Amino acid sequence: MINDPNYRRRFVISGIAIGVVLVYIIRLFYLQIIDQSTKDQADNNALVKQTIYPSRGLIYDRNGELLVFNQPIYEITMTMREMGKDWDTTAFCRSLQISRAEFDERISEIKDKRKNRGYSRWTPQVFMSQLKKEDIATLQESLFLFPGIAIQKRTLRDYTYKAAAHVLGSVGEVNQNDIDGDEYYSRGDYSGRDGLERTYEKQLRGEKGVEIIMRDSRGRIQGSYQNGELDKTAVAGTDLHTTLDIQLQLLAEQLLAGKIGSAVAIEPKTGEILALASNPSWNPKVLVGKERSKNYNMLLNDPTKPLLNRATQATYSPGSTFKTIQALVCLEQGGITPNTLYPCSGPQSTPIKCTHHHGSPVALDRAIEQSCNPYFWCAFRDLLQKDGYGKENENFRHRYELWRDAVMSFGLGQRFTDSDLGEQSSGSIPSTKFFDRVYGKTGWKAITIRSLSIGQGEVLVTPLQLANQAATIANEGYYISPHLNRDDSMRIHRHNLDIKKRHFEAVKEGMNRVMIYGTGRHFAVDSLHMAGKTGTVQNPHGRDHAIFIGFAPVEDPQIAVAVVVENAGFGATWACPIASMMIEQYLTGEVKRKDLKKRISESVLNESVKKW
Amino acid sequence: MRASRSGNILNSVDWLTIGLFVVLVFFGWLNIYGASYTFDQTSIFDFSNRAGKQFTWILGSFVLGIVLLLIDYKTYDVLAYIAYGLMLLLLLATPFLAHDIKGSMSWISLGPVSLQPAEFAKCIVALAVAKYMGRYEYKLRTWRDLIVPFALIGIPALIIMVLQKETGSALVFAAFLLVFYRQGMSGYVLLMGLAAVALFILSIRFGAVPLPYGSGSVGMLTCMLLLTIVEIYFISKEHPMRWHAWILIGSVAAVYGIALLVNIWVRVPFDWVAMGIVVALMLYTVFISIYWRKYQLLLVTLFTMFCIGYTHACDFVFTKVLQPHQRIRIEVLLGMKEDPAGAGYNVNQARIAIGSGRFLGKGYLNGTQTKLQFVPEQDTDFIFCTVGEEWGFVGSVLVLLVYLFFILRLITIAERQRSVFTRIYAYAVASIFLFHLTINVGMVLGLLPVIGIPLPFFSYGGSSLWGFTLLLFILLRLDAARMEQLG
Incomplete structure (x- = not known):
């Protein structure tokens, strides 16, 4: 019908059909190509990812003694819609030894959407968690009587010894930051929160497995997805072998009992930390499981700050132990020779009096032995003024900077960034800028900073740095950053000092004399050939802190130790015996001085220190 | 065969x-x-x-x-x-x-x-x-x-x-x-069908959405504006003088301008203003269709009248005539209700x-x-x-x-x-x-x-x-x- 006036309308109708299909293709393009949200929604809809938790790596000490392991705990889950009308609540309560009221309360908690946002009748809900094997034994036998009930196994940390809490750290539930920062984690997962557990989290946690199962619109399980091809088996965490000697650690903690302080022992040649104790401490078991957050808050609110790892985080002026470094730097930078003599007028000396009585003048070995303050003030002064002050003090300032660099080369005043120790303070060796700020650029001279010569004043170090200092002297010129992992990966972090070997020999001789004739003589064990240096640090807030550094045997050092006891008075009285016994323990495997051990460990210097 | x-x-x-x-x-x-x-x-x-x-x-x-x-x-x-x-x-x-x-x-x-x-x-x-x-x-x-x-x-x-x-x-x-x-039915019937759907959606979806300025609802105002455009289109199509359309557009714009101005002091019910304009145009269409003997323009008048009634009836149809399940389906489609479980x-x-x-x-x-x-x-x-x-x-x-x-x-x-x-x-x-x-x-x-x-x-x-x-x-x-x- 070509002459039909409406013939052209076929194109309108065809156009409508084409238009409709075109619009739908565009819509399909949007839904299937552009809009990315539907893929995930579909998976959430149909696929249930069941996480299979790997067992966390175990932690051992240097002799292969197990320190940290996993204990199984059990969780009871219930899927409401599978619990029929004739479900025997009474029998269920009996098997768990809970009352009907407790049961009802828990059920209403589960069903309360405000408390339990993910509640669904179709999915398993946690009814009770963190149960011991014996708690669920009865239920396990009669599980078939209670449809909808399942017992799920998870693991918690457990500890062989009530020791090394700071070093080992703890495991806790991840927070939102962790989840945002690492896609490995999801809500409810656990991760190492501090200490080794945190540093080696990636190694210890292993790899979560996943089993993908399909469920239909009613939530019924319909088997595994794509024949389990996408499933992943869990990979257990790798065990961690630490450098700790647990016997030494236990001794250190025992000796520190009733005191606030810390003790660090290092194997000088390797930088391996043999013991790292901080008191007050806690039993690591209290930060596990149900009680974790309650106990954590109690630790947090304890005025003695047990959570602070004093061995790595607390900073002190090093006091007389700093004289060893002063001697080494002055020898190296030409301020003195081993034969240089300085006069000492005992308590009448100016500007710094001497606290000991000895002959005058003194040379270096006797100066260290007797901890002669005037000697080190004179040596420090002569070093800094070696080139005069110069115009605007630049020669003096330059000398100070050289001195400071040398001091810091012992690892003082900075964190061991190449170490695996998590929580560290840097301490501080004041810079010229610091003094410029306080006194003005030309306003400070050697006399202004005289207290630095004897390790008082603005110098601040951590006990860990002190132990490393002892190890450096023991090594006669190098250290490997102190660390806790027994594998050899840390050996590359070797730091060599620009100080000649013979200077170390001179200082070591002095330190040896400390233990024979000097402040440490009462606690020396002749057969062990110890060297050391005591320190008594003035403390503006209370009694002096007692400090000791040392190593043994002098000719081939196996252990370097630093001990700090806060508000204990003389270093020789409290810090030295603790270090001495630790050295004895490590070198001989036991402490023969039973009476000393008993006296020190039972002495309470601070009443408020609690044992957790 | x-x-x-x-x-x-x-x-x-x-x-x-x-x-x-x-x-x-x-x-x-x-x-x-x-x-x-x-x-x-x-x-x-x-x-x-x-x-x-x-x-x-x-x-x-x-x-x-x-x-x-x-x-x-x-x-x-x-x-x-x-x-x-x-x-x-x-x-x-x-x-x-x-x-x-x-x-x-x-x-x-x-x-x-x-x-x-x-x-x-x-x-x-x-x-x-x-x-x-x-x-x-x-x-x-x-x-x-x-x-x-x-x-x-x-x-x-x-x-x-x-x-x-x-x-x-x-x-x-x-x-x-x-x-x-x-077979020859006017294409306007299809367009009217389309318009009916559009008006229905506008008045249902935006009928309750208040204007950001003045008083009245977005849906009603849009419907009335659409009708105004349709009326002006047909009047100028049948009117022998071309410039006529511009006068109409100008007058409509002027009325809205005055309404906006008045709104500074008194809240103006804009949907009523818009409907007033539509009715005025409708009367004008009747006048033109008689004066120029363009009687087919009367159909436009009828259409407009129907549409005004229809727009007001939409709400009634929607809430009273439609079954609840049909109403919800439309509400969900128009994004008025989020009901992914229902x-x-x-x-x-x-x-x-x-x-x-x-x-x-x-x-x-x-x-x-x-x-x-x-x-x-x-x-x-x-x-x-x-x-x-x-x-x-x-x-x-x-x-x-x-x-x-x-x-x-x-x-x-x-x-x-x-x-x-x-x-x-x-x-x-x-x-x-x-x-x-x-x-x-x-x-x-x-x-x-x-x-x-x-x-x-x-x-x-x-x-x-x-x-x-x-x-x-x-x-x-x-x-x-x-x-x-x-x-």
Whole structure:
């Protein structure tokens, strides 16, 4: 019908059909190509990812003694819609030894959407968690009587010894930051929160497995997805072998009992930390499981700050132990020779009096032995003024900077960034800028900073740095950053000092004399050939802190130790015996001085220190 | 042509259309198997599952097709009115014979199978309309000539909608508007239909949205602005002086400007201002139509009056006339309600299923959404989800293109007829298929409200498959005889 006036309308109708299909293709393009949200929604809809938790790596000490392991705990889950009308609540309560009221309360908690946002009748809900094997034994036998009930196994940390809490750290539930920062984690997962557990989290946690199962619109399980091809088996965490000697650690903690302080022992040649104790401490078991957050808050609110790892985080002026470094730097930078003599007028000396009585003048070995303050003030002064002050003090300032660099080369005043120790303070060796700020650029001279010569004043170090200092002297010129992992990966972090070997020999001789004739003589064990240096640090807030550094045997050092006891008075009285016994323990495997051990460990210097 | 001369039929029948029919039916069957597939599924031919049953229906439809091709083409013309009468009786009787299936009274049980007479009504109405409008003396000149055709589609639609409560099946008869349009009905009727939908959506969706400035609702103001534009368009089209339109636009703008100014001191009800302008223009149209003797402009006046009433009635219809479930479906579609677990569930799950198919799909029988029964009605009204999920963008587009090709082919067939009867019938067939495709896929894609009508050849169900087969093969039979028919 070509002459039909409406013939052209076929194109309108065809156009409508084409238009409709075109619009739908565009819509399909949007839904299937552009809009990315539907893929995930579909998976959430149909696929249930069941996480299979790997067992966390175990932690051992240097002799292969197990320190940290996993204990199984059990969780009871219930899927409401599978619990029929004739479900025997009474029998269920009996098997768990809970009352009907407790049961009802828990059920209403589960069903309360405000408390339990993910509640669904179709999915398993946690009814009770963190149960011991014996708690669920009865239920396990009669599980078939209670449809909808399942017992799920998870693991918690457990500890062989009530020791090394700071070093080992703890495991806790991840927070939102962790989840945002690492896609490995999801809500409810656990991760190492501090200490080794945190540093080696990636190694210890292993790899979560996943089993993908399909469920239909009613939530019924319909088997595994794509024949389990996408499933992943869990990979257990790798065990961690630490450098700790647990016997030494236990001794250190025992000796520190009733005191606030810390003790660090290092194997000088390797930088391996043999013991790292901080008191007050806690039993690591209290930060596990149900009680974790309650106990954590109690630790947090304890005025003695047990959570602070004093061995790595607390900073002190090093006091007389700093004289060893002063001697080494002055020898190296030409301020003195081993034969240089300085006069000492005992308590009448100016500007710094001497606290000991000895002959005058003194040379270096006797100066260290007797901890002669005037000697080190004179040596420090002569070093800094070696080139005069110069115009605007630049020669003096330059000398100070050289001195400071040398001091810091012992690892003082900075964190061991190449170490695996998590929580560290840097301490501080004041810079010229610091003094410029306080006194003005030309306003400070050697006399202004005289207290630095004897390790008082603005110098601040951590006990860990002190132990490393002892190890450096023991090594006669190098250290490997102190660390806790027994594998050899840390050996590359070797730091060599620009100080000649013979200077170390001179200082070591002095330190040896400390233990024979000097402040440490009462606690020396002749057969062990110890060297050391005591320190008594003035403390503006209370009694002096007692400090000791040392190593043994002098000719081939196996252990370097630093001990700090806060508000204990003389270093020789409290810090030295603790270090001495630790050295004895490590070198001989036991402490023969039973009476000393008993006296020190039972002495309470601070009443408020609690044992957790 | 007699049945005995069936040798000729093989030469003259349109094999391309039969090919498309077989492709669609076969692909639909695969997807029914996919949609109803569960994990303990046995065979695609197992009669106890949907795909197996559908296979039986498909075999039946082939037999039906062959039988239809063998019947004398004149039969359809001759029996059209009688069939129409019988059909009306059956439709009237159905609610009394039917069982209530999900609120629908349209299914009659015949032993093991159920039939839905409404599915066959389309074909018979198409024949009756074709017969009436295909008469030699029939000419579509005025709206009076459309009374009978509208009655022919309106009566069965009313019965199906009111007595059988099958809104979807009743709405299909709207497809005949395209047929009327092809036969000479004014295109404005289609535009008016479109305008009615647009006004309905505007007044429902934005009727309660307050204006940011002044008082009144966004929906009402937009409706009135649209009417203003329509009025100015028609007045300036009929008015002999061109510049006249600019005066009108200027005056309207001036009135709005003054209203905005006044609004600084007094809150102006802008929708009333807008309606005032529409009424003023309406009166002006009456004046012009009389003054210039352009009486057709009076129709515009009527239209405007109707629209004003309609816009105000929309809310009433929406809240009082529509059933609650229909209201919620529309609200969900218009984004007025978020209800992913309730009324929005189907649509949302369909969207997820299709969207998750991505470019190439998850592969046949690998669709997790459809296989795990997240999408309700997935093998009937929502069968397109399975296509989307398992065959992806590529498969879905391909299916749509095959449908488009199929419909365009039907239009081509329609246009090559010398018999007006056959051409009208062919357009009816094409329009019905187009309507089903548009409504069904639009619903699944979340572009149209949920209206339960099947996707031809794809959706599970014997009645719909046989209904469409009847529709198509009668056309093929008539087309095969086109050389013998007179124009």
